[in-house]
Amino acid sequence: MMRIVFDEQACVGHGRCYALAPQVFDADDLGHCVVLLTEPPAELEAAARLAVASCPEDALTIEG
Amino acid sequence: MDPGAAVNPDTGEANPYLPEVAANPIPFYERLRDHLPVAMFEGFGRGTWIISRYEDVRWALKHPEIFSSDFVAVDIGQDRPLIPLQIDPPEHAKYRRVIDPTIGPHEVAPLEDELRSVVNEILDGFVGRGTVDAHAEFTVPLPCIVFLSMCGLPLEHLQQLLEFKDNIIRPNTGDPEEDARVRRATGAALYAYFEDAIEQRRGGTGTDLLTRFLTSEVDGRTMSKEEMLDICYLFILGGLDTVTSTLDCSLAHLAQDPVQRALIADDPSIVPAAVEEMLRFHTPVMQILRAVAQPVELHGHQFEVGDTVMLMLGSADTDPSEFGEDASEFDATREVNRHLAFGGGPHRCLGSHLARLELRVALEEWHRRIPDYTVAEGAHLEYSPGIREIVSLPLVFDPVVAEAVE
DSSP: OOEEEEOTTTOOOOOHHHHHOTTTEEEOTTSOEEESOSSOOHHHHHHHHHHHHTOTTOOEEEEO | OOGGGGEETTTTEEOTTSHHHHHSOHHHHHHHHHHOSEEEEEETTEEEEEEOSHHHHHHHHHOTTTEEOSGGGOOSSOSSOOTTTTOOTTHHHHHHHHHGGGGSHHHHGGGHHHHHHHHHHHHHTTTTTSEEEHIIIIITHHHHHHHHHHHTOOGGGHHHHHHHHHHHHOOOOSOHHHHHHHHHHHHHHHHHHHHHHHHHHTTOOOOSHHHHHHHOEETTEEOOHHHHHHHHHHHHHHHSHHHHHHHHHHHHHHHTOHHHHHHHHHOGGGHHHHHHHHHHHHOSBOEEEEEEOSOEEETTEEEOTTOEEEEEHHHHTTOHHHHOTTTTSOOTTOOOOOOOTTOOGGGOOTTHHHHHHHHHHHHHHHHHHOOOOEEOTTOOOOBOSSBOOBSOOEEEOOOOOOOOOO
């Protein structure tokens, strides 16, 4: 199972993650990332991978 | 002339401020990245270094302690640094903590219905005509109306605000000293306008942005009048022209690209990805300025403290090292798209969530009602350098009946 690792210090709130995978990520009031599902189920994996790959600050990575 | 010729590898110079570059920047960007990753622009009365490769631009954006965004980097008629753009970390974060939530993603989402109505009211004004200057009648008023509404300001002030931002961004008097004088005078009028608007709201209970600024706390205290004015100044300069130019570039592009236009008109669910691709491919804010705050070396070039550096966002956004071999092609269905059209690092555009909403709804409604359109025959599209507005964008289409807005 994939596991999402979030680097809070690197996030500046581009908002690509919660736009592309709203079931896996949300925004806090600053527009920064909140990881809803650290280990997303199989049906959300593709969206989660796209969201992680789309972060311009490399604030998201995948383990496993 | 060939826009690529604006890069001269023999002298190390490049000039992004030519109209032909603004109209067709991709050959210029390509030559910059390939031949002069650090170039010199002899403009603005002083030399400015240009950085153009994706990784270099991204790195510079992440390091405001080296490439500072403070007051020295740009003069736009202001008396004090714009907040938060011209304040560097750590001070910067205190302001972002207050301002970002007022236009964050959850805050702007409920505006969608009202925004859709505004877009349709504007469209109603010309859909029956079959011809429109989309710049003057659509892309200019839209972001300004949204801004007025969010600040609780009357719609009758539309022309006034447009004059403020045009006189500051492009006074175009032909004389640099006169330009500076116009900017200064307009800046003073802009401060006075917002000072008046803020004073009217003092003690009020409205939910508009200005009233919220009055009650917001930075470091446990309310903001001074000057701090609020410095935020308003940035909102006018950052919030209007940028959306206008993105919509100009988008409509001009799609008017000339029937295949991509049909994709969007046939399937509105593509619009969010198409917006990102418009932002990437056209990068309407071609470049931003920074001032070197620490000596640093890049590609064998030594930057000294006080040097001015132009981060060429548009060039970063068309760099094949990040976007692949089709980086110079427009693909409305592109998946991974880490463009830097909103900048990056701590100064990432704080209006980006509102901008994306405006762009998406504008393009959805335009294509729902006007799916097929072209540039009027014989029209010459003139792009402004720096921020790629199109001075006049005459489009023609089959007239459709105006619809009552629900």
